[in-house]
Amino acid sequence: MDTVLSVVIAVLLASGVLVTVRLVRGPSTLDRAVALDALVAVVMAGIGVLTAARGIPYYLPALLVLSFLGFTGSVSIARFLALRDEAGSEDADVGDDGGGADDGEGGDGGRTAAPGSGRGRGPRLHGRGREKGSGG
Amino acid sequence: MNWTATADVVALVCMLAGAVLCLLAGIGLVRLPxxxxxxxxATKPQVLGLLLVLVGAGLRLRNVADLTTLVLVGLFQLLTVPVAAHMVGRAAYRTGRTDREHLVVDELATGPYRSSGRPGGSGGAFGASDGGVGGPARRDARDGSDRPDG
Known part of the structure; x- marks a missing residue:
């Protein structure tokens, strides 16, 4: 029991670190918004695990507050901040792709897996299945 | 084996699955382009992972008041996460953060507001959408009405 709970907490900590990496170096504001949502979800899962491990219900209102805060933050970023920051700034877009060499260390497998992506603007890679899945 | 021990085991399995979904979200956030x-x-742990963890916590707590709070948290998350993801995705489309050549279906590009989504083409669309609360809401209504025929 305690071993499984330790494994769960370790996995949650590792995912929090990974999400924080994207939160720090996400190229655009929207990447950071998405990472912030995921981070809030990870923290909520951690509070749920803490509640279950100790058997005390006093942290449950914090779950409600975190849910509301995550929703408000992401909607306000998407609505007001992102459109205003990057309106018509194509150069910032290109710069982000150039700075997206950080994708190169992790994304090489995906780059070779999508060999037909060389027709358009090069750094924007990846196939159609993911776009379709993310759109739905 | 009484039912409390079974509930504990099921709760642990649920929490482990939720934690693994969180880890997958972290890996995907770092690797995807x-x-x-x-x-x-990133939307996997927000709905499914969190619901699994909440089910696990509810199976451990076994109290009606706590279960009510957990159900409330789950319902609120189910309601708000799609709305937030919709708005983030739409902002990504309008700021040109999407890979348009690899989209299978681009319903927003076939509507009558074809030029409004291109960031380099017309900056005026964003100026209009910055104008206040009414502007984007009205455009959303039109986009929604276009969707069945497009």
Missing amino acids: DVLTRMHA
Whole structure:
């Protein structure tokens, strides 16, 4: 029991670190918004695990507050901040792709897996299945 | 084996699955190249992972008041996460963060407001959408009405 709970907490900590990496170096504001949502979800899962491990219900209102805060933050970023920051700034877009060499260390497998992506603007890679899945 | 021990085991399995979904979201956020693909990874723990963890916590707590709070948290998350993801994805589309050549279906590009989504083409669309609360809401209504025929 305690071993499984330790494994769960370790996995949650590792995912929090990974999400924080994207939160720090996400190229655009929207990447950071998405990472912030995921981070809030990870923290909520951690509070749920803490509640279950100790058997005390006093942290449950914090779950409600975190849910509301995550929703408000992401909607306000998407609505007001992102459109205003990057309106018509194509150069910032290109710069982000150039700075997206950080994708190169992790994304090489995906780059070779999508060999037909060389027709358009090069750094924007990846196939159609993911776009379709993310759109739905 | 009484039912409390079974509930404990099921709760542990649920929490482990939720934690693994969180880890998958972290890996996907680091590795995937685009805003939409990162959303595709990041919305897994927000709904399914968190619901699994809440089910696990409810199976451990076994109290009616706590279960009510957990159900409330789950319902609120189910209601708010799609709305937030919709708005983030739409902002990503309008700021040109999507890979348009690899989209299978681009319903927003076939509507009568074809030019409004291109960031380099017309900056006026964003100026209009910055104008206040009414502007984007009205455009949303039109986009929604266009969707069945497009």
